[in-house]
Amino acid sequence: MAAVRPYTCGLDAAADVIGGKWKPRILWALHHGPRRFGELRKEVTGVTEKMLIQQLRELESRHIVHREVFHQVPPKVEYSLTELGESLNIALMPLDQWGADHMTEIEASRPC
Amino acid sequence: MAAVRPYTCGLDAAADVIGGKWKPRILWALHHGPRRFGELRKEVTGVTEKMLIQQLRELESRHIVHREVFHQVPPKVEYSLTELGESLNIALMPLDQWGADHMTEIEASRPC
DNA sequence: CACCTCACTGACTTTTTGGTAAGTACCTGA
DNA sequence: TCAGGTACTTACCAAAAAGTCAGTGAGGTG
Known part of the structure; x- marks a missing residue:
């Protein structure tokens, strides 16, 4: 989903940041506090390590998430x-509330 | 952006509905009242007829937009x-407000 | 010394999404 | 009869996103 630039409205800009299959899920998982890589992998069910790290790096470069390394083994x-x-x-x-409120309608009208 | 189903949260469901390059722009354009196809094509700058109709049909099937035909020539x-x-x-x-508020930061950290 | 965990990394393939360009149908007015 | 305006439709191609899978490093454990 390559967004149009320069952005035509705030929604456009926001969509550019949260676009992608996994970013909303990751944001959701981080909502309740810091998470380790392995924890996220479990919580964001279905994501592969590659996609998880890719999306995390993108969110990090957008200053949405912070990455902290603990030098341990x-x-x-x-x-x-x-x-x-x-x-x-x-x-x-x-938006989450809207989705929750209308989930059955959305499910019902989903393509195929 | 094929969303995960069944949805894991409201955000997931919402993302499934507004996903795609043009849907936020179309929603935005319709915010101020009904629009004809040709009007949307002009307001949603850069969209092609094919993509516009495709996205409109998807939004229609999700009961987000209403399509009314006037039998004229x-x-x-x-x-x-x-x-x-x-x-x-x-x-x-x-979300639009957030995007507007942080647009310069978002622009600054955009990939390439 | 072999093996384990954890957090990655990279090459490659598949799937999905978006773009181009051409054509259709309809009636109107010149 | 022929161009024009409006809203599509289709076939084909390109690009982007996502998925698969194998491998890496570093220190701790048996």
């Missing part, structure tokens, strides 16, 4: 929301 | 938001 890496990420998640709440 | 077809579409647009407003 075995390694430990924690991902958390930045302030910007928190504000994004807050802005996403009504 | 030359033809006239008007697209408008349904109640569900209106409620979706309202839920999208905070």
